[in-house]
Amino acid sequence: MSEHLSRVGTNGNRKPSATIYDIARELDLSPSTVSRALNKPGRVAAKTEQRIRDAAAKLGYRGNPMARSLPTGRTRMLGLVVSDVTNPVFFRLVRGAEQACGELGYTLVLAESQESGEVEYGTLDRLLPAVDGVVLAAARLEDDQIRQIAASKDVVLINRRVGELPAIVPDIDGGVAQAIDHLATLGHTSIAYLAGPATSWMSRERGERLFEHAVARGLTFVEIGPTSPDLGGGQSALRRVQASGVTAVLAYNDLMAIGLLRACRAEGIDVPGDLNIMGFDDIFGADLTTPALTTVRSPLDRAGDAAVRSLVATFDGSEPAAPDPLPTEIVVRESTAAPH
Amino acid sequence: MSEHLSRVGTNGNRKPSATIYDIARELDLSPSTVSRALNKPGRVAAKTEQRIRDAAAKLGYRGNPMARSLPTGRTRMLGLVVSDVTNPVFFRLVRGAEQACGELGYTLVLAESQESGEVEYGTLDRLLPAVDGVVLAAARLEDDQIRQIAASKDVVLINRRVGELPAIVPDIDGGVAQAIDHLATLGHTSIAYLAGPATSWMSRERGERLFEHAVARGLTFVEIGPTSPDLGGGQSALRRVQASGVTAVLAYNDLMAIGLLRACRAEGIDVPGDLNIMGFDDIFGADLTTPALTTVRSPLDRAGDAAVRSLVATFDGSEPAAPDPLPTEIVVRESTAAPH
DNA sequence: TCACTCGTGGCAATCGGTTGCGATGTGGAA
């Protein structure tokens, strides 16, 4: 066919996969008929369609997604951007998204922003042209940057709100209320919030809600941080926590809570005897620590699933069905108890 | 331009992004010149190239990966298939792969096979046409299926060997030797291996190596399983372990080891007093358990990185540089000790 | 028997880039 355009791919010696042209030639039909037979049900005679399907199967036809996406403008690929792939918080989220993609016939492209808004923006720059839409989980971007992205592609946010953009956010307030109630009931009167990164919407939000509920219950409340939302961040915050004189700490996430727990053990501070520690999310491992971590669970797998479905629904024109609320709930384990 | 082909995408009201044709028109040049200026360094006059770059920046040109991949046959996308995204083993692997992809200008497509060879094969069917190559991590496929895939795309295996196909496999033997040595030195004389899925090459391999080293040291050795490679698998194996009468168990992976640990705690069995437990991989959380888990660490992040680089090297024609060996090493914590 | 409708399938343009080859123009050497 091509005389002067030699395939440059490094695909080497592999045989190129069959195209609709191959099928058409085999059956002495036109490529357009083949195309229609394969994805416009009823458009061609049933008998012809069957012949085409048989030939396709025989030739091992697989379709070329790139070629298809050129005229249609749709790639059937979705981007998922998380701030840190090694953070267990995201595992369930990724799985939820991945499974939903699979069911809906989409392909998931994963990207990591390494807790940096800049990296995230650069990554998105590369990602955007290739996908039909993006799920931004725990984005470290400025509101404006997110709006800008939303201007060129459909976007669904997880754990963040920016204006009216579609967002999947679990019911923060419910879990926070339960947490404060739990601590107040145990008899604590002064609590601290160990904040995550300043760029994290969710960290600010949890802090706000905690603050409100704490003062509503007449508790003393202080905020410590911001710090990095990982083990190290929790670990390094111990001295500030001690200095604050509180009897209970809520960390922005479980990773930080576990880090703090470790620091306590290293310093010989008894948890929950001397200090109560709570986290958020109920990640894998939260029940493995000693003492096991009391935490506020959020259904991230369902969030991932919901985000993808909402995105795909937008593509199909239908306004996404109002996603059912994602309740958060406290999981009481061993790191909380009544203060002396 | 198009009179009778109305864009079907649901991209709605968004403005289409600029193309090389827009740039060409703006500068009164030909699209081919624009194309060359943008990716054939030196092929067009420096002054022209600069004008083109300026115009591209001004118009916010982003290139269309689909359009580019059509003539070249290369998508600059890599597939990564893992058996279970929520298994912490893979987190570091995914990160390693993701970062390497980023550096090399590739996009990572993540897929999960849910521990099922069938699902994996189906997933790959959808994935293959879209990527330049695939990294198969802990594949649950038959050797033949893998060979078949390798016939159409470049493949790199992680934690598995199939014939001469490129594979990144950590030095299993070294870690196993250390593990057996550790237990033997402590005074254990009978040990068990708790196997993972029968379809897991790595599980069989670890079992084999353990067997060899155990008999070489004159230890009694039994194998239990196969079971699912997760918490549940470990948990449900406790009775078989007890029945075997061994004083030390090595589980196929940390998840199973932790599951077994939990079952022990529930049954009031003291670890390491009554039973020693070891795992493999040193996943996140292995040091959080009580007692903290002794395990054989394997550098999965480096494996992910190496796999991607090796894949990309093949594309560029150059035979992949022999990857440096990935040593495994025992991490002694609290779940092993001398038997009574 | 004639005309009209409807079911089928083909034609050809198009998506956005890439690239072999040829056309053009400039500069330098003879």
Place this chain on the structure above:
DNA sequence: TTCCACATCGCAACCGATTGCCACGAGTGA
């Protein structure tokens, strides 16, 4: 001044699939 070489850029085919419009033929009603 003439000729030639080389640097630059344009032409046009092509990657594989989609789709609006049209042509053809068979079946139906008048």
